[in-house]
Amino acid sequence: MNEKPTLFSGIKPTGIPHIGNYLGALKQWVDLQGKYNCIYSIVDYHAITIAIDKDELQKNIYTTARILLSIGINPDKSILFLQSTIPEHTELCWIFNCLTPMSELQRMTQFKDKAKQHRQNINAGLFDYPVLMAADILLYNAEFVPVGEDQLQHIELTRIIAKKFNNRYGEMFAMPKPIVGPAKRVMSLNNPTKKMSKDLGESSYISLLDPPEVVEKKVKKAVTDTGPTDANNMSAGVKNLFDLLVYFDNNSAYQRFMQQYQQGTIKYSELKQELANTINKTLDPIRTKASNITDDDIKKILQSGANKARQIAQAKINKIKQTVGTFI
Ligand code: TRP
Numbered sequence: 206m207n208e209k210p211t212l213f214s215g216i217k218p219t220g221i222p223h224i225g226n227y228l229g230a231l232k233q234w235v236d237l238q239g240k241y242n243c244i245y246s247i248v249d250y251h252a253i254t255i256a257i258d259k260d261e262l263q264k265n266i267y268t269t270a271r272i273l274l275s276i277g278i279n280p281d282k283s284i285l286f287l288q289s290t291i292p293e294h295t296e297l298c299w300i301f302n303c304l305t306p307m308s309e310l311q312r313m314t315q316f317k318d319k320a321k322q323h324r325q326n327i328n329a330g331l332f333d334y335p336v337l338m339a340a341d342i343l344l345y346n347a348e349f350v351p352v353g354e355d356q357l358q359h360i361e362l363t364r365i366i367a368k369k370f371n372n373r374y375g376e377m378f379a380m381p382k383p384i385v386g387p388a389k390r391v392m393s394l395n396n397p398t399k400k401m402s403k404d405l406g407e408s409s410y411i412s413l414l415d416p417p418e419v420v421e422k423k424v425k426k427a428v429t430d431t432g433p434t435d436a437n438n439m440s441a442g443v444k445n446l447f448d449l450l451v452y453f454d455n456n457s458a459y460q461r462f463m464q465q466y467q468q469g470t471i472k473y474s475e476l477k478q479e480l481a482n483t484i485n486k487t488l489d490p491i492r493t494k495a496s497n498i499t500d501d502d503i504k505k506i507l508q509s510g511a512n513k514a515r516q517i518a519q520a521k522i523n524k525i526k527q528t529v530g531t532f533i
Contacts, residue, residue, distance in 0.1 A: 212241035213347035213381075215248040215288065215338070218265035222272055223410035224484065225401035228388035228452045229353040235277040237351060237384070243283035244345050244514065245273065247507075250288050250295065250337060254330040255323060270503045272413055275494035286510035288341065293518040297340035298333070300529060304369045305336050309362055315355065339363040343370075343378045344518050351384040374528045388452045394427040397442035414492060417485045424481040429473045433466045443473070446480055455483040 214234060216222070222231060234245060247269050252262060266287060278285055288294055310316065313335055320327045338359050342350055343366070350360055360383045367378040391401045393409040401410045411423050430440040439447070443466075450459040458479045465471035526532045 209240070209242050210348040211244065211345055212237060212349040212351065212384075213244045213246070213342050213345050214351050215246045215251070215341050216269060216273070217252045218247050218249055218262065218269040219252060220265055220403075221268055221412045221414050223401060223403065223412050224449075225391035225410060226353075227276065227413055228391050229386065230351060231273070231276055232388070233351040233384065233386045234273070234283075237349075238277075238279060238282045241349060244347065244517075245278060245283055245285050246288045246341060246514075247273075247286075248288045248338075248341065250330075251334060254328065254334050255319070256326050267500055267503055270507060271495050271498050272491075274498055274503070274506065275491045276413070280506045280510060284510045284513045285506060286514045287507050290507070290511040291344075291514050291518050293344055293515075293522040294337065294340050296522055297344050297525065298337045300525065300531075301336045301340055301343075301366050301370070302333065304373070305339075305362075305366055309365060310335065313358060313362070315359070335359045335362050336366070339366045342381050343367055344521055345514075346379050346521065347381050348379045349384050350381050351386070354385055354389050357383055357385070377525065377528060388448075391449070391452070392441060392445040394423055394442075394445070397428050397440075397445045411484065413488060414495060415488070416492070417489075420484050420488065421478075421481040424477050424484065425474075427477065433469050433471055435467075439466075446473075446476055450480055450483060453480075453483045453487055455479070458483065 214230070216231070234243070237243060247266055249262065249266055252265070257265075270285070270287075273285060274280070310332055316332060316334065319331055323331070335358075338356075339362060342360075342363050350356075350363075352360065360381060364380050367380055370377055393399045393401045393405045394411070395408040396405050399405060399409075403410060408423055408426055411420055415423070424446075427446060428442040429446070430443055433443075434440075447459060447463065447466075450456075450462070462471055462476050462479070
């Protein structure tokens with residue numbers, strides 16, 4: 206490893222990510238490669254906090270890896286590995302459990318939301334989820350963590366845990382900082398006052414592997430309004446379409462349609478066609494790459510990533526155990 210600071214992030218293997226996940230976090234994972242020592246993990250132990258079928262989970266792990274490689278995560282530049290292959294994550298999680306106040310975990314809004322959604326399965330893992338996340342980050346002494354906005358509270362808790370450890374045992378961990386990209390709020394196409402989400406149905410989101418005609422169909426069905434008002438009062442649905450043009454790097458179309466909007470001559474059907482083409486331009490190479498990566502390729506890449514991650518993780522956990530006194 207060289208002088209660059211370390212950056213860590215994780216993704217739960219829950220199926221094919223949508224363009225909101227991509228623009229909100231994953232695109233940054235790609236763009237930040239080279240500037241940092243990037244370590245990326247598919248966090249399968251986080252995924253089992255929600256009841257999930259074994260075969261489904263296996264499939265999701267491969268799908269998630271396939272997507273990451275297809276959007277441009279480069280195993281020669283970054284470490285990519287499966288969380289459960291490095292048991293030091295759960296080991297450090299236990300040590301952190303013994304430093305984390307219950308009251309801090311009780312404040313976590315993601316826990317409260319998930320507990321409401323899964324009333325029959327409010328398990329200890331779901332409650333402890335943020336502590337495992339803190340272990341993921343601090344095991345590699347990561348200073349930067351690119352995440353979506355919804356994870357900021359968990360990063361704050363990670364800092365609290367790091368501080369508690371450092372105060373009790375002496376300097377061990379850097380204080381990680383979140384990196385949040387510009388595309389914070391990609392809204393649902395069918396429900397544009399809510400964030401894009403698989404929970405809001407098929408027509409809410411565009412998955413990274415939706416075929417071109419499906420992308421087109423979903424964009425065309427996106428909620429707009431009956432016509433332009435003034436630009437400060439744009440409806441949520443139309444604003445979302447404009448935002449997406451910018452997030453997908455088509456600034457010239459943004460300007461052209463914005464002018465038409467202001468003049469009141471805009472046709473939403475044309476805006477939508479342009480946006481669908483723009484999205485497909487980004488998704489085309491992703492879809493092609495994804496179809497060319499075999500499960501065997503993925504296995505090899507994740508194993509070689511685990512070998513690199515293991516070296517860092519083992520060295521760090523040994524230091525930590527020396528400090529805590531759990532060794533002979
Ligand atoms: N909790 C994160 C999410 O739901 C995933 C995650 C697990 C993560 N461990 C992490 C993100 C460590 C950043 C760093 O999106």
